[in-house]
Amino acid sequence: MTTALPINVELPGLSGAPARQLGRWRRLPLKAKAGVILLGFFVLIAIIGPLVTPYDPGFQNPNPALSMNAPSAAHLLGTTQSGQDVLSQLLVGIRLTLVLALLVGVIATALSVIVGVAAAFLGGIWDELLSLAINVFLVIPALPLLIVLLGYLPHTGQTATILVLAGLGWPWGARVIRAQTLTIRNRDFIAASRESGESSWRIIVSEIVPNEVSLIAANFVNTVLYAIGASVALAFIGVTNLSSWSLGTMLYWAESQQALQFGAWWWFVPPGLAVALMGTSLVLLNTGIDELGNPRLRDANQRAKVNGRRLLPTDPTPVLHAALPSERRSPVTAFMRSFSRSAYVSDRAQRLSAAKPSEGER
Amino acid sequence: MPFILRRLGFYVVAAWVALTVNFFLPRAVPGNAVEAIMSKFPSLQPSAYRALEAMLGVGHAGSIWHQYVSYLNDVLHLNFGISSSEYPAHVSTLLAQTIPWTLALVGTATVIAFLLGTLLGILAGWRHGGWLERLLPALMFLQAIPYFFLALLLLYVLAINVHIFPIGQGYAGGLVPGWHWSFISSAILHSLLPAFTIVITSVAGWMLQMRNVMITTIGEDYVLAAQAKGLRDRRVIFGYAARNALLPQLQGFGLALGFVVSGAIVMEIVFSYPGIGLLLLNAVTSDDYPLAQAIFLVITFAVLLANLIVDLVIVAVDPRARTREAA
Numbered sequence: 001m002t003t004a005l006p007i008n009v010e011l012p013g014l015s016g017a018p019a020r021q022l023g024r025w026r027r028l029p030l031k032a033k034a035g036v037i038l039l040g041f042f043v044l045i046a047i048i049g050p051l052v053t054p055y056d057p058g059f060q061n062p063n064p065a066l067s068m069n070a071p072s073a074a075h076l077l078g079t080t081q082s083g084q085d086v087l088s089q090l091l092v093g094i095r096l097t098l099v100l101a102l103l104v105g106v107i108a109t110a111l112s113v114i115v116g117v118a119a120a121f122l123g124g125i126w127d128e129l130l131s132l133a134i135n136v137f138l139v140i141p142a143l144p145l146l147i148v149l150l151g152y153l154p155h156t157g158q159t160a161t162i163l164v165l166a167g168l169g170w171p172w173g174a175r176v177i178r179a180q181t182l183t184i185r186n187r188d189f190i191a192a193s194r195e196s197g198e199s200s201w202r203i204i205v206s207e208i209v210p211n212e213v214s215l216i217a218a219n220f221v222n223t224v225l226y227a228i229g230a231s232v233a234l235a236f237i238g239v240t241n242l243s244s245w246s247l248g249t250m251l252y253w254a255e256s257q258q259a260l261q262f263g264a265w266w267w268f269v270p271p272g273l274a275v276a277l278m279g280t281s282l283v284l285l286n287t288g289i290d291e292l293g294n295p296r297l298r299d300a301n302q303r304a305k306v307n308g309r310r311l312l313p314t315d316p317t318p319v320l321h322a323a324l325p326s327e328r329r330s331p332v333t334a335f336m337r338s339f340s341r342s343a344y345v346s347d348r349a350q351r352l353s354a355a356k357p358s359e360g361e362r
Numbered sequence: 363m364p365f366i367l368r369r370l371g372f373y374v375v376a377a378w379v380a381l382t383v384n385f386f387l388p389r390a391v392p393g394n395a396v397e398a399i400m401s402k403f404p405s406l407q408p409s410a411y412r413a414l415e416a417m418l419g420v421g422h423a424g425s426i427w428h429q430y431v432s433y434l435n436d437v438l439h440l441n442f443g444i445s446s447s448e449y450p451a452h453v454s455t456l457l458a459q460t461i462p463w464t465l466a467l468v469g470t471a472t473v474i475a476f477l478l479g480t481l482l483g484i485l486a487g488w489r490h491g492g493w494l495e496r497l498l499p500a501l502m503f504l505q506a507i508p509y510f511f512l513a514l515l516l517l518y519v520l521a522i523n524v525h526i527f528p529i530g531q532g533y534a535g536g537l538v539p540g541w542h543w544s545f546i547s548s549a550i551l552h553s554l555l556p557a558f559t560i561v562i563t564s565v566a567g568w569m570l571q572m573r574n575v576m577i578t579t580i581g582e583d584y585v586l587a588a589q590a591k592g593l594r595d596r597r598v599i600f601g602y603a604a605r606n607a608l609l610p611q612l613q614g615f616g617l618a619l620g621f622v623v624s625g626a627i628v629m630e631i632v633f634s635y636p637g638i639g640l641l642l643l644n645a646v647t648s649d650d651y652p653l654a655q656a657i658f659l660v661i662t663f664a665v666l667l668a669n670l671i672v673d674l675v676i677v678a679v680d681p682r683a684r685t686r687e688a689a
Binding site (some may be wrong): 260 | 372373375376379380383387388499502505506507508509510511513515517518522523537570574616617619620623624625627628631632642643646647649651654655657660663665666669675677
């Protein structure tokens with residue numbers, strides 16, 4: 001490894017680095033920023049949450065008056081049927097859910113990189129076989145298989161859940177990474193390093209994989225999203241380890257002890273909302289990454305305005321005085337037409353001419 | 363048609379993999395399934411060991427190859443064995459009772475969500491920057507909500523607080539299933555909320571995907587050419603841009619189907635809807651392995667079949683798929 005990269009030369013200018021990073025942060029799409037902030041919030045809770053829990057999440061208060069209490073000053077998010085503090089469970093549960101999802105993300109992404117790169121790089125019969133495996137596992141629905149698998153495992157600890165989730169979560173990434181590797185391996189710089197006698201391993205590790213970092217990152221985000229959804233769903237239906245607090249087990253207990261029927265919304269809304277917000281942050285992050293790579297998808301507000309309206313790339317040249325007759329339209333046609341581009345221009349021209357009749361008509 | 367034949371071959375392989383996984387699952391579990399059950403129920407007598415073995419098909423005589431062939435033969439004849447949780451019902455009978463419910467609910471709701479989401483995506487993509495785009499953050503939130511959580515919320519608000527919808531089940535108690543109006547209307551009323559859940563949570567995904575493809579397609583030269591020819595907007599949208607953007611969308615539909623079905627399974631559990639998802643949960647929680655495995659097979663085959671239908675649609679829509687050699 002050549003660690004003495006020219007980056008070291010720039011060390012004196014280090015003071016400019018934070019400013020440059022700030023500039024990069026500003027240029028990020030709004031969605032990516034929102035996603036990072038929201039996800040950061042949950043990571044923060046996962047780190048400090050279990051340290052600041054007001055009560056022991058598992059402590060069952062024997063006082064019958066504390067059963068299913070609505071939120072109050074003593075219990076900010078109320079209590080469960082057996083008098084446990086919901087806020088404490090939430091703070092502890094977010095950590096377990098997030099850690100589990102991140103671990104699944106790391107393992108599954110590693111698997112997809114290995115399988116995807118191997119398929120594209122080895123080619124021939126290996127590619128055929130691995131692609132077939134990828135496609136088969138893509139099309140087999142994961143959750144029923146997960147349920148059956150976890151049902152069979154005698155001791156369903158967290159490790160089993162993580163391994164099973166990761167074992168079924170790799171094909172999506174592998175498919176994308178294989179396609180990307182196929183295009184990269186035909187580039188000139190790969191041919192050059194092969195000519196210079198680099199070993200296949202070295203080409204893969206230091207030429208191909210670094211060129212796929214953004215793809216791998218996007219795939220990691222997607223896999224974490226899948227892991228959160230699947231692990232919470234599995235816990236909710238009660239096939240994973242129910243002895244520890246995660247968002248899914250909270251929902252499981254709330255449902256099985258009839259929080260719904262008793263109207264204890266504070267018991268099942270916070271964990272569900274936490275799952276939904278965590279998922280939203282990841283979706284936002286991924287859309288942001290997509291927009292970085294594909295500028296066309298960016299928000300239209302960032303576009304240049306011409307004559308007070310936003311110009312789309314495929315718009316025809318604006319014509320301000322259209323000679324369209326103002327024929328009557330049925331409401332349906334008018335609605336459909338309101339989505340068309342020419343409606344922008346002609347309606348505006350009509351409105352202009354209606355607002356101030358031209359001098360010539362008088 | 364080489365494309366369809368290749369796809370057909372692929373689905374046969376996928377089905378075979380599912381069957382094989384299903385066959386080796388109980389045999390590859392550490393300990394073995396019988397011991398797992400014995401340890402879960404300490405009250406079982408040691409003499410139950412043989413019975414359990416016979417029930418799970420673990421203690422079969424003969425080589426593993428022999429067992430495999432007879433297993434494939436059984437599946438081919440829809441003979442999935444006898445359910446232990448609803449003894450002595452045959453697994454295939456239980457499946458026949460529940461599949462129509464799930465098929466009617468999940469199938470209809472998924473198709474509605476796909477069509478609606480695709481249409482919204484077409485409009486949002488065409489009017490990039492329009493009012494539909496402003497809904498995007500809300501849609502992302504809907505997409506990230508777990509199916510079952512939305513189901514819980516809807517149930518809480520619309521069935522428990524405001525008594526508009528029934529609290530669950532497939533039809534009102536006391537009714538005898540059959541082709542008479544009181545039963546059918548009750549079944550429809552009971553399926554509205556579950557169907558609504560599926561549509562709400564999955565429509566956003568289809569819409570976002572279609573919008574993204576649509577935006578890319580609109581930039582193509584042939585769309586510009588169609589506009590330059592002075593074709594009506596509706597024609598340009600649906601005949602040129604959307605028709606081409608639909609292909610990735612359809613392929614995505616096939617791949618995402620597994621997710622939709624998985625979500626629907628959990629959703630059924632919330633509504634105690636008498637479909638295959640609830641049956642799967644009951645099977646797993648009562649250690650009814652033959653039933654659980656048969657349900658896994660049925661769901662997988664349904665998804666494979668749906669994928670095959672999607673492929674047929676793709677062939678009908680895309681002339682390239684008809685001539686293309688590779689799938």
